[in-house]
Amino acid sequence: MNCSWAKGRAAPDDVQYFLYIRSKKRIERECPRYLKDSGTHVGCHLQDLSGLTSYNYFLVNGTSQETGIQFFDSVLLLKEIEQYNPPDNITVQCNESHCLIRWEKPRTRQPWPNREFQYQLDIQRRIVVFGDSGNRYNFPKPGSKAKHTVKIRTADARKAHWGAWSQPVEFGSEETGSSLVHIYVLVVLGTLVCGLTLGCLFKRFLKSHRLFPPVPQIKDKLNDNHQVDHEMLWEKFTHETGKSDKEEVLTVETVSEAPAKL
Numbered sequence: 001m002n003c004s005w006a007k008g009r010a011a012p013d014d015v016q017y018f019l020y021i022r023s024k025k026r027i028e029r030e031c032p033r034y035l036k037d038s039g040t041h042v043g044c045h046l047q048d049l050s051g052l053t054s055y056n057y058f059l060v061n062g063t064s065q066e067t068g069i070q071f072f073d074s075v076l077l078l079k080e081i082e083q084y085n086p087p088d089n090i091t092v093q094c095n096e097s098h099c100l101i102r103w104e105k106p107r108t109r110q111p112w113p114n115r116e117f118q119y120q121l122d123i124q125r126r127i128v129v130f131g132d133s134g135n136r137y138n139f140p141k142p143g144s145k146a147k148h149t150v151k152i153r154t155a156d157a158r159k160a161h162w163g164a165w166s167q168p169v170e171f172g173s174e175e176t177g178s179s180l181v182h183i184y185v186l187v188v189l190g191t192l193v194c195g196l197t198l199g200c201l202f203k204r205f206l207k208s209h210r211l212f213p214p215v216p217q218i219k220d221k222l223n224d225n226h227q228v229d230h231e232m233l234w235e236k237f238t239h240e241t242g243k244s245d246k247e248e249v250l251t252v253e254t255v256s257e258a259p260a261k262l
Helices: 176-211 221-246
Strands: 002-004 016-023 028-030 034-037 040-045 055-063 072-077 088-094 098-104 117-122 126-130 136-140 148-156 169-171
Touching: 088 148, 088 169
Parallel strands: 016 040
Antiparallel strands: 002 040, 016 028, 016 055, 034 040, 055 072, 088 098, 098 136, 117 126, 117 148, 148 169
């Protein structure tokens, strides 16, 4: 943890600052490692945070041989001043309509639940996502498969004290034209394969038809003639029966002329 302060404008040249921290357990300690600017303490780096509690008292005291220096003190909630690391394990999965971005909450000094965090996503625009969403954000996939990058940073859910951005994660592809060409090529190849297959099957059918022509059927003359004769007899019988009903009897006499007498 780093604590920093600025030298006052009216402070004398020989001013020096010292930081003291006291926890709720009344344990007090001085800064183990000061950050300096031209020999003046302007900050403190705390590597070991094991002695700190949720609330801590910070005191910055100044000393000078020329004049008195006004001190500065404050009670700070460690959770509110903690600057979180970027989220871990950022992944992106896309389908035909959406891209799903997932991540894991950052490592913190204490294991806080998801609702204690909020996240900011930089995907051509910045979006705030709270931890109650399950550390995920679902957004519609752009129409074109252009390449995108996403960066995420973390802050406390109650105070937007943002940490550092994560490393950008790329997703999508810029090869839209080549993908369309590939689709067209596949369609043409599929059409050609189907045409060749159908042509081969048709040629095979013609060859089999020539090798094995259809067997001609034998004409049954006996049955055919019998059927014809039966029809003819029935027709003849019908006509003769009709004639017997309407028949008229004619008597023909032959008359011979007598020779003429001289």
